[in-house]
Amino acid sequence: MSEPHNAQVHPETGSADILIVGGGLSGALLAGQLLRLPGRRRVVVLESRSELGRGEAYSAVELGHTLNGNAARMSVDPDNADDLTQWLTRYLADGGWPEAHEQGVPISELFPPRGLFGLYAQQWLAQAEALGAREGSTVRHVRGEVVDLEIDADGTLLTLADGRQLRGAYGVLATGMFPAARTPQTESSGLNAAALDPWDVQAMARLDPQARVLIIGSGLTMVDAVVSLEQAGHRGPIEVFSRHGLLPHVRRQPPVWEDFLARDPGIRSPRQLLRELRRQCRAAIAQGIDWQAPLDTVRAHIGRLWSQASDRQRRQFVRHVRPWWESHHHRSPPLSAELVARLHEQGRLRIHAASFQGLEPGAGGRLAIRIRRRGESHTTQVPGDALINSSGIEYDWRRVARALPRQLLARGLIQPGPLALGIAADPGGAVLDAQGQVSSRLFAMGPPLRGLWWESTAVTDVALQAKHLAARLAALPL
Ligand SMILES: Cc1cc2nc3c(=O)[nH]c(=O)nc-3n(C[C@H](O)[C@H](O)[C@H](O)COP(=O)(O)OP(=O)(O)OC[C@H]3O[C@@H](n4cnc5c(N)ncnc54)[C@H](O)[C@@H]3O)c2cc1C
Structure with missing residues (x-):
């Protein structure tokens, strides 16, 4: 060479x-x-x-x-879908991850x-x-x-x-x-310096357990942050802000559903896809089958559909379908989802459809964020004791x-x-x-x-x- x-x-x-x-x-x-x-x-x-x-x-x-999919879905070997399950079987047999046994599910269904x-x-x-x-x-x-x-x-x-x-x-x-470039209107370094790492349980353990925690973003990183807070002993209110206020759905194990996109290659535009997908989901539900079954068949086609689409169609998808796709497709592992649902039911975790506008100094040494609630033209200041940024990827x-x-x-x-x-x-x-x-x-x-x-x-x-x-x-x- x-x-x-x-x-x-x-x-x-x-x-x-x-x-x-x-x-x-x-x-x-x-x-x-x-x-x-x-x-x-x-x-x-x-x-x-x-x-x-x-x-x-x-x-x-x-x-x-944890992973957001079970072992059966997360092999790193495209030629052996059971590779992770087989590895886990050996790992558990050698005494690793003892907590796995408490879940009482087959190894392939564990979320490692x-x-x-x-x-x-x-x-x-x-x-x-x-x-x-x-x-x-x-x-x-x-x-x-x-x-x-x-x-x-x-x-x-x-x-x-x-x-x-x-x-x-x-x-x-x-x-x-x-x-992500963290904030539109304030210096991103300011927000980064003020925000807690969503995965740093030790830093969260130093918070007052009753601290009011503000979380920007409501995707899977938010779910991890809530798990971290719980683990750190936090028991105070958690306020979550995201543009559409959508929480990720929980991942279940739906049965196999017919690959309707393989049967009908004429479906190309985001609108056609959504219309047909909704129809398939309604048909599944009518048969007592989880709507996740038809949705999961789309995954294998999404790359082809996206690469064939025009920029206009891609923009339509990003503008109208993306929030929905993120919350329905990027689903939460069951144990984490249970925690979020429980805190939500207890009123300790609240989800707000609001966009983050910037970080501000709060009264009495507290921090504050400025938000604009969906559908409102004015902005509102929200005080808190701690902030977690889970607003995603740039x-x-x-x-x-x-x-x-x-x-x-x-x-x-x-x-x-x-x-x-x-x-x-x-x-x-x-x-x-x-x-x-x-x-x-x-x-x-x-x-x-x-x-x-x-x-x-x-x-x-x-x-x-x-x-x-x-x-x-x-x-x-x-
Ligand atoms: C918190 C989190 C949880 C996730 N959970 C799941 C999940 O459950 N299931 C799933 O399917 N996917 C999950 N993902 C998606 C995940 O990103 C991918 O599975 C995978 O990590 C992508 O790997 P990657 O190597 O492309 O990127 P990364 O994991 O981001 O790794 C890129 C690496 O490149 C290095 N790097 C970048 N630039 C440079 C440079 N200039 N010089 C030297 N090194 C550099 C970085 O240090 C980094 O280690 C998750 C992602 C995150 C962030």
């Missing part, structure tokens, strides 16, 4: 065939898939965290922060803690590493933040925050999700205040994806540069491809993408 630049390449980090930027679940699965394929290749994963395979999602330490899932992903990678070693393939974790990436005819050059550089034939952006890379996305945009190596969601790429994950040229050197997977597939984040999405991208990369010349 020829080397692209004359830059000083650090002797400890050196060069590789494939450089994967980001070692969360996506980066780890891609590395694992590359090691499983025949042939000899050197893979380097650049990750600022100390461990591969975890990212934010699977670094969780709290047992109550996300930290445990991280261990599973790591062991899957370790297994792949052992397989790859037989062919002379290697994977190495280089710890650090990648701040720049350059491409020339021969390959890719990465620069880390501490100045080290690495050369590789191909680069992959597996950089995951970036937290998918528009032009708004992400991190060095690498900025440099990639400034160098013209990437362009925003459809509706400025993530970055543009061909269906196989090769990124499009500012002129729309498909890169032969730079690829992406997972959340950066939100604009290409709409759903490009969940375990099953990234597991499948890792498999396909690995096959594509393995076929390229080194």
Whole structure:
């Protein structure tokens, strides 16, 4: 492999065939898939965290922060849907996760803690590493933040925050999700400094148990935050604010339903999809079957429908269907949902349809937020003792205040994806540069491809993408 630049390449980090930027679940699965394929290749994963395979999602330490799908749905191996169930069966037999037995459900129906899932992903990678070693393939974790990436005819050059550089034939952006630009009208750093980490139980344990907690956002991160508060001994009021005031539904285990979209490929627009889906849900309910059964069949088609849609149709979907899709499709694990429902019934947790306008100093050393309730034109100040921001993800890379996305945009190596969601790429994950040229050197997977597939984040999405991208990369010349 020829080397692209004359830059000083650090002797400890050196060069590789494939450089994967980001070692969360996506980066780890891609590395694992590359090691499983025949042939000899050197893979380097650049990750600022100390461990591969975890990212934010699977670094969780709290047992109550679980996957939002059961073991049967969360295999990292697209060729073996039972992989996680089989791993869990062995893990439980060895005495791990003893609390699982109290749930009294088959192992395939357990919702594992996300930290445990991280261990599973790591062991899957370790297994792949052992397989790859037989062919002379290697994977190495280089710890650090990648701040720049350059491409020339021969390959890719990465620069880390501490100045080290690495050369590789191909680069992959597996950089995951970036937290949302937190607030429209105040400096985001102000809100971030005032807000508690939704997963930091210890910080919450330092709160007065009767503290009035304000939570911005009502999705699955809010659900995790409520679990954290409960675990920390909080017993005071919780006020949740989100634009539509919708709570995630609970995930049940619906029976199989006919794949109506496979039968009728004529359904393309969001309006057609919604009309038919409502019809299917009504039919299911009339037969005493859970509405989640027809909804779950849509998942396999959402990428195709999204990629075929015009920008106008995509905008319609985002404007009119997205809040509904988020609360119905991204459902809550049952135990967490039970807690939220119980607190709601007790009146301790209230949900408000209101948009967050900004953070303000409150009276008497308290904090306050300004909100606009849905349907009202005036704003209202709401005082509280603590604040949790669970307002989601920033998918528009032009708004992400991190060095690498900025440099990639400034160098013209990437362009925003459809509706400025993530970055543009061909269906196989090769990124499009500012002129729309498909890169032969730079690829992406997972959340950066939100604009290409709409759903490009969940375990099953990234597991499948890792498999396909690995096959594509393995076929390229080194
Ligand atoms: C709290 C939470 C819970 C979730 N729960 C579920 C669930 O139950 N089920 C489900 O299907 N999905 C869930 N998800 C979705 C989840 O994001 C994906 O399953 C998966 O984590 C995506 O992996 P990723 O590697 O693409 O992204 P990430 O996990 O975000 O990992 C990206 C990694 O890239 C690193 N990185 C980024 N930029 C750089 C850089 N410039 N240099 C070096 N390193 C860099 C980051 O440090 C990070 O570790 C959850 C997400 C979150 C945040």
